[in-house]
Every structure is written in structure tokens, then in C-alpha cells.
Amino acid sequence: MDTPLKLRERLRLNDELFAKTGCMFGLETLAEKEKSPGLYEAVWHILLSVCNTAWEVGCKVSASPVAAEGGDALWALHTPTGECICTSYGITAHVGLLASMVRKFIELGYEDMPGFRQGDIFENNDPHYGGIHMPDMDTAMPIFYKDQLVAWATSVTHVADAGAVLPGSINFMNPDTFSDGMPVSVERIGEKDRYYPWYELRIKSRTRTPDWVLGDARGRLAGLITVREKLIETIDKYGLEFFEKASREYIEDSRRYAVARIRTQAVPGRMRKSQFKDLAMKGRDVVMPRQNIDLLSNVPMEMRIDGKANVTVSLAGASASVPFGQNISPTALSSALLMGYSHVVGFDMFNSGPTYALTVETPPPGSWCNPFPVDWFASTGIGWASAIRWLSQLYEVTGRLYHARGFVEEMSAGAASTLCAEWNGINQYGQYSVGLGLEQASNGSPARGISDGEPAAWCLYTANADFGSAEVMELYYPIMYLGRNMEPDSGGYGKFRGGPGHTSVWMVKNSPELRYAAACAGAHSKITANHGMFGAYPTPGDRLAYAVDTNVRELIEQRKPLVHDRGNDPERPTLAQNVVARVMDNDFVVPGNISETLHEYDLVISPTSGSQAMGDPIERDPALVKDDLDKGLTRPWVAENIHGIVARKDARGEWTIDVRETEKKRQGILEARKRRGVPFRDWWQQERGRVAAGENMDEAVKRMWRSSMKLSPGYAAELRAFWSLPANFEF
Amino acid sequence: MAEYDIYDVEDIRKLVDGELPWRTVQQMMKNGKDRDRFDKWVTILQERVSWKEKILLPLTPALFIVQKPRERVVKCRCGQEFGDYRVNWKLSALIHVRDTDEKLSQVYRGYEKPDPAWMQLREYYCPGCGSQLEVEAVPRGCPPDFEFLPDLDTFYREWLGRPLPESCEFADRTLQRIGEWAE
Structure with a gap:
């Protein structure tokens, strides 16, 4: 009998086979699939079910609001060398990270030291070694069958607090890695199906919500053991040889599906889309003096598809890392891209396969998406922030490709933004608590090529959009929901609008004091997203509202109107109309920490963005505008001025469109555009002077251009050439 | 299949x-x-469409790459032409830029409004029909996105299996046009 190859040797062999054949594991034929397609398919669904059972068990055991109520967790099954075979539902953005973590164990020689045994538990949350940010704790367990390592089970949960410098888990404010929280750096953290005591002691002393963090740890472990037990049953039934062969074929099958989908539904060529991410912190509460700064990050996407349907993605032009938590490692970015890719390209069998169907060029060293070569101590407190904005482009880019080929049912516009709500303070049970709201886990979905997006039913970073039950969130946190409503016009303006997001109105309840952070996992505030697909207007930026020391108690006692929504007029928000407060801000730029401590009857109004629209807004079917007017999903001002609709509201509150007047109005808008539009060349002549002079450009904008041009000389040369600026021009 | x-x-x-x-x-x-x-x-x-040129590839709901006798150009559904498809068609469009508070207020109001020192809203119109073809929300200095430069010859030859009669170099010619303007 041959001595089994060491895992590191198998990794090397896999890489060689892929380089030689272009197929994962050198699988030029899918023998098990061809031999027995029914069995092949059936076992795939059994393995999926194994992972999903783990998700159900793990989330229930965890009991933390983020996992149990929001399902921000994942369990997956991997080959012995780490490639993901299949995954549960949940936060699929982590699949690539979990796969690379197992690979990391092998590359670091862990097979020899400390060795792999049944019941071992390994973990990483350290972004320097493949994690995304400390609160996402990635755990793995080798699975042995008759003394042979046959697979890995992995899991991730997002814990409420990982001990960062400020409370919470959306740590945009971290100035450097020393403030990122409690690291678990590619460690063995337990054996014999139990955590080491020192692992639990570390959580108890280094996180603010140890019960929830330990609950999550136990949830992950329960799910991992579930995967192991169920997998062993599956192998008992179908045989190890079949499992080993079929599991590799599932991955290669998935790679082929992604490649085939590009070839049959896209078009070769070059796609480009600019995107930007704002972070306005000058003059606001920050942790360190160097954070007293306004920043704009350049998050560009270029996708090239060659004649063999190979997809290459570039971030040339990405701007520099930032002294906040909004940096991300290339490993984590690639994992996020795999998740986005699974939404729009390779979604038949979701696993590591599509990773090998695309190439992500190494981002510029020193940029927000590859900070460590230049700044080893850069923070990745919320690595998702700029990455989510970058990923949003994948939806529009592939949407354009599918449009070109005629697959209009597969099109999507860009994604929504991600503003998060974080609380910390004494809860209604008298305990110190840190909590993450889950509203951001349910955006509207992007407009399709043939219809509007769906309201509050979609999320970029998890396939399971779920904002949790308001009543349950009230049990976890000392807040009362005064409202949770669809936000009118939050899905942009277009022929088809994105699904609207929703607005939550919270009143502090049963807490002596509470702090609030409008935290950022990919929000916009000073800018909108660059998603004007086919002539639509992007969704507006995210702005919070809050009121401190209010008269709400009196309003309740006097049975006067409260605040249940943002209102119908952004210039006259309901909060300002109905409530009197010592401090009130209806236009709070996010992200940011509210400076004041909140008390009973104080209010926070948090918007959750809708997704992007598509097409010229004056081509929107008047019947759809009427429907939105009747349902309160668009405002009369928008219907009239943006969509060119002439309508009247009757006494019963129902709207009637004047078709003839609408046609006239729309014709007038077309003519007005032609009058006010200037030939591009004329504008270019004027604009290049303003660009050269830096006219009306915030310092954040100039700073961004400077670093983009420094880090990507080719990008810089193109920018200068476009504006006919001298070769030595700098902003 | x-x-x-x-x-x-x-x-x-x-x-x-x-x-x-x-x-x-x-x-x-x-x-x-x-x-x-x-x-x-x-x-x-x-x-x-009322015109006769053959559509080679739709770019957007309004714009198409079409075959002219000697070249491939971008053409609007209304008949307006934008020139060589390898030059960003936006260079042949009308543009209206909202880069002041007042202009932005015609689209976004109150707390929805972006900051014009951080971002300008560029609207690209067809000179023929006035359709709003694309909108960009970018900071000053950002060249217009050339969203889609297809490799038409590879597409027709290798993916559809029917080569186009005459091949055409797959190259971005936008900066070449800009160079001509600057002279």
C-alpha cells in the first residue's frame, strides 16, 4: 500500500495539476457524474443538508442575537487540502476565507506540528493571516474516517464584540491593528471536541460580551461536530472512495459552470466602473489625532474577459490605506468577490470552484485593499466597508454583460449600501451589553432588466437577508421600535427602481444610559454610489437622525403624534416637526459615533439603503409610478420632477395619472435636456482647467487622487492624459 | 442541449x-x-429601430454598436451616431453636470443631498433625442467611465462561431481622440 501523501505535497500536486490541465485536481472528466448522475446529485444535496443542519444547530446553541436572530454565521465542508465542497446558508462571503485558512494550516506545517487529530479545533480571526476582521471568528475541525483525514468542517460567526478599542463589531474607528481586538492567530484552540480553558479565559477577559462570544464559540463547535457526525454517516452509506471522488468533482463542476456561464451569457472585452467610499471624520469624535481627517477612497473595478472566458479583475487605481478600520487584505477581498460571483455568475454548486474561474490581480501594495506590505499595522476593523462598495460594481458590470447578450432576466443594477447600528451600555437587565442591529441585513434588491427590485429582501454579503424580528430585538437590546417602514425613493430613480430599503425608529427604553454608533460596513454619506446604470439616478447617501433629551415621554402621556418614520419630505423631517429635544440632528453624516449619551425616550432613526435603479427615469411606466404613489413608495415631488408624471390625488387618497399631460411633460424634459446639455468636448475644455486648479475639490478628493496616482503609475498616466495634464501634474 | x-x-x-x-x-x-x-x-x-444598419451588439437599452460600410459605430435608437465604438461614446454626447448645491437639489433634497465638493453628478444625454443615457456620481477629476469595450471580433469569431467580415483592432481609442482635441 502506498504511503499517503502529506497534505502539503497534495497541495503542491493540486496546484501543478491545475496549472497543467486547467481543471481542478486535474479532473478533465467528471467520472462520477457521468457514471451515476442521480447519485452524484443526491449526495450533493445530502452534503448541503449536512451543512444546513449544522447551521440550524449552531445558531440555536449560540444564542447570540447576531447568530441566533440574524443568522450571521456559516458552516462548510472542505477537502483535506481546504477547497470548499459545499456550504450552509448564511454568510457565504466567508467561504474563500475558510478555504484559505485550512490551506494556511497546511502551508505552516501544522500537519507535523502540532499535528491533526480527530476532535482538534483550530481557529483564526487575524487579518494578517487570512481573516477579514477580528469579530469574524473562523473555526475549523479536521474530520477523520478510519484514521484518515478525509475532510474539514469549518464555521464562522460574527461575534458582537471582539475587544476592539471601542465597543462593537463594526470597528470603523480603529486607528491600527493594535486596536482591532483579541487575535486568534491560526491557533489550535481545543482538542477532544472541547475548547482549551485558556481560550475561554481569553474571551472572558478580552471581550465585552463574553457570554455571547462564548455562546457563539460553542455554537460553532456544535455545528462542526454536527458536520463531522453527519459526514461520517454519509461516508458509511456511500463509501469513502465515492465521497472523495465526488467531492472533488463538485468543485471542478462548479468551476466549469462559472466559466461556461461567462462564455454563453457574457461578452469578451473590458468592463470599467469607478466607485468611491467616503469617510468624513474631520472635527468629530475619533480615537487618535491622525484620524482627524476627511477621506475619500478610490475603489475602482476593471474586469477583462478573454477569448477563453478567463476573467481577470483589477483594482489598479485603488487609493492608499486609511488610519481607520476600512482596509482589507487581498485574501479577504477575494473571498468577498467569490461570494458576489456566486450571486451573479457561479451559483449552481456554491463552493471554491468559481475561485479558479477568475483571477484577481494583486492590488497595489499600500492600498486599502492590500495594506500590509506597506503598513503591517493597518487596521482591518471593518474590512467590509470599502470592499462592499467595490463588490457592488460586480452586479452592475455583470448586469451590463448579460444585457448585451440578451439575458435580461439575469440583469441587476448595483447593490445597496451598508449602514450598521451599534449600541453599548446598560441594558434592560442591568448588565453591560454591546449590540449590533441587523437592519442592514435586509436591503432592497437591485433593479432587474425587466422589473423593479424587491423591497427589504436582499443583502449583498449574505444570501439570507434577514433583519430579525423587532420584538426579539427588543428583548436583546434596551430599545423600543416606534417604526420600521419602507423608505420612499430609497431604491434610486430609474425606469426600474431598486427595491426600497427601510427605516427604523428606535426609542431608548429601560436603560440608564446608552451609546450609539452609526457604524459603517459600506455606507455612503458625503457622496452617493456611482451607479447611474443606463441613465438612472443612484440611491441617496445614508444620513442618520437622532434626538437627545426629548419630550417624547410627554408626547406619549398627552397622546400626541410621535415619530414612526422619516417623513415624506427630506427638507421637513417628521422628527423635527413632532419632537422637541435638547440636541437634534436630522442630517448626521455617517459613519460616526453620536457624542451624547442616550437616555430613556431618546430617539435614533436609522435608514437602511435600497439597491440601485436602472434606466432613464422618465421612461418609467406611469402605472408603476401610480402604484408607488398609492403605496407611499415614491413622493409626489419625485414623481413629478424626476419621472415627469402629472398626477392628481383624489379625496380617498388614490392617485390618477394624466396620461396626455405626462407625455407632454416628458417631451418637455427631453427638450430641456438638449437645451441644458453641452457638447462633451466643450465641457472637457472647461473642466480640465478646473481639475488642474483643484477648483471646488475637497481636500479628501485631492488626497485620494494623489495616493491613487502614486500607487498605480499606469492609472495616473491615463488620468493625466485624459485631462491633457503635464506628465508631472499632481493634485 | x-x-x-x-x-x-x-x-x-x-x-x-x-x-x-x-x-x-x-x-x-x-x-x-x-x-x-x-x-x-x-x-x-x-x-x-427605424434605421437599417445591422446591430452588432447592444450596449445599453438606447445605444448599439452597429456595422456601417467601413466602420463600427455607436448609434442611438433615435438614429444619432456617436462614432467609433472604441472611443468612449460619452465624448460625443451632451453632458450636464450637477456640481453645485442648487443643481444637486433638483435631484436630491434635504438630508439626501451629497456634498458638491466631494462629488459631481454627470448626466449624459443623446444629442438627438434627449434620452438620459448614463449618470455618473464621481469626484471631480475622474475621467468618464468607459463602461464596456467589447472585443467584438473575438466574440463573433470564437464564441458565436461566425467571424465578422473585417476584423478591427481591440483597443481603447479614447485617449487618441483626446489627444486630437488637445492639439
């Missing part, structure tokens, strides 16, 4: 025009894709 070719041009027309029930659309999403969808798509689009 013939079992996937279950939709005819009329089915796709109804899909495009939003005339199919949502359940049917969902089924079309789940089913295997028809291999000749592109031809059906172009057939539908070609019938909807």
Missing part, C-alpha cells in the same frame, strides 16, 4: 417587455439558457 432551446422570439419579446408572469420569469431563470438567445435578442431590437 436542444432541450434548453424552448423559447422562441415571441417568448423573449414578452420577457423583455415585462409581459410574462413572475413565475414564468423565475422558471426562465432556473431553466437552462437558450443557446441562440443573442440572435433572438438582436432580432427583437433590430425590429424596433
